Amino acid sequence: MEADYEDDGWSEEERPALNSPEEAKGLVEEVTAILVAGANRSMAGPPPDRADYRNKRKALAHVLTQFGIRNPFPWRTLDIAVEAAKNAHSGTGSHALRRRYFQEYAAKAIGPLELRIADRDSGDISAAIEGLRSAVEATVLDASSLRLELRRIEAALPGDPGAAISRAKNLIEAVAKRVIIDSGGTVNTDRAISALTTQATEVLGIDRKSAAGYHKDFAILMEKLHGCVIAIGDIRNAVGDGHGAAELPEDLAPSHGRLAARGAIAWCGFMLDTLHARQQRS
Known part of the structure; x- marks a missing residue:
């Protein structure tokens, strides 16, 4: 399925107040965890909150823009993301492969954010x-x-x-x-x-x-x-x-x-x- 990179905009009242690269990195990791849980969930457990994914992904797009980094997650909905991961990896060992699949997307933002942190810690x-x-x-x-x-x-x-x-x-x-x-x-x-x-x-x-x-x-x-x-x-x-x-x-x-x-x-x-x-x- 084609990835959709368009993001819904926040109103001024909704804009998240995350200012540090550590906070941005934490949000990337939260979105990654939702994606992994969605792709690998057990039928016995509750599904991840689709609205939570949508809202956090939208917040992430805004926060990363402040650091000149593109949102690494191209899927506007959790269902599209899960379908993409399952199409890419199925069968034996697919859970670990899907986790890695989403982690590779996350790394596109985490790497630059970690460089920002190192840069700041060594002097701005x-x-x-x-x-x-x-x-x-x-x-x-x-x-x-x-x-x-x-x-x-x-x-x-x-x-x-x-x-x-x-x-x-x-x-x-x-x-x-x-x-x-x-x-x-x-x-x-x-x-x-x-x-x-x-x-x-x-x-x-x-x-x-x-x-x-x-x-x-x-x-x-x-x-x-x-x-x-x-x-x-x-x-x-x-x-x-x-x-x-x-x-x-x-x-x-x-x-x-x-x-x-x-x-x-x-x-x-x-x-x-x-x-x-x-x-x-x-």
């Missing part, structure tokens, strides 16, 4: 990206390229660490170029990331040599931060998605993508803050 990178977006809008003369890079880095996180590392490197380069241009300089498009970021810090007077004249410890910090962005460029060459790879890196995890993104945001945010302060003084 979405908030950091939003803060940088605000700095971009308040500072640069032409924000179009930076808006694009920020959208790309959001799309890559948290599921594709190789792409996230590449987008982090691209964001660094884009910010460096805007800083140079908006400071009245000229960008040499052939420059490597190390030369490009060095030029950007020099035009703002925050490279190590310039900073050492007024604060030695800050100069050391700037050198370390500059080393971070160079390392991101080097890692991108090794594991990023900008080059065809014979095989995927085995040890590359979402946390590596988040680390690269946070390093890029730290450098880019400070560069934009410094440029903005200069603009305010002139």
Whole structure:
């Protein structure tokens, strides 16, 4: 039977107030349990509540939308879901197979929700990206390229660490170029990331040599931060998605993508803050 992905909308009064990914994950598990019970129920026991499935599925569709996740359960009614599972699996061992059948659908939402939880527990990178977006809008003369890079880095996180590392490197380069241009300089498009970021810090007077004249410890910090962005460029060459790879890196995890993104945001945010302060003084 064809799956139906359309959802009935909630009225404003009916909208469920679930705000955390843990609550959303719990609701996914509740709907899964109803589906499994419906497909595997004993004739001696009471059937699952069809209205309960319908209402919880509708609530789930609304809640997942807040996290940019699609409702994984395509069946508008419990009867349609049960029929689909029984058509897919019957005979010996069918109960376990039907349970797995519904769990595989649930995993389409649980996986992204668990990544959201891990992301939040390791620091809210979405908030950091939003803060940088605000700095971009308040500072640069032409924000179009930076808006694009920020959208790309959001799309890559948290599921594709190789792409996230590449987008982090691209964001660094884009910010460096805007800083140079908006400071009245000229960008040499052939420059490597190390030369490009060095030029950007020099035009703002925050490279190590310039900073050492007024604060030695800050100069050391700037050198370390500059080393971070160079390392991101080097890692991108090794594991990023900008080059065809014979095989995927085995040890590359979402946390590596988040680390690269946070390093890029730290450098880019400070560069934009410094440029903005200069603009305010002139």
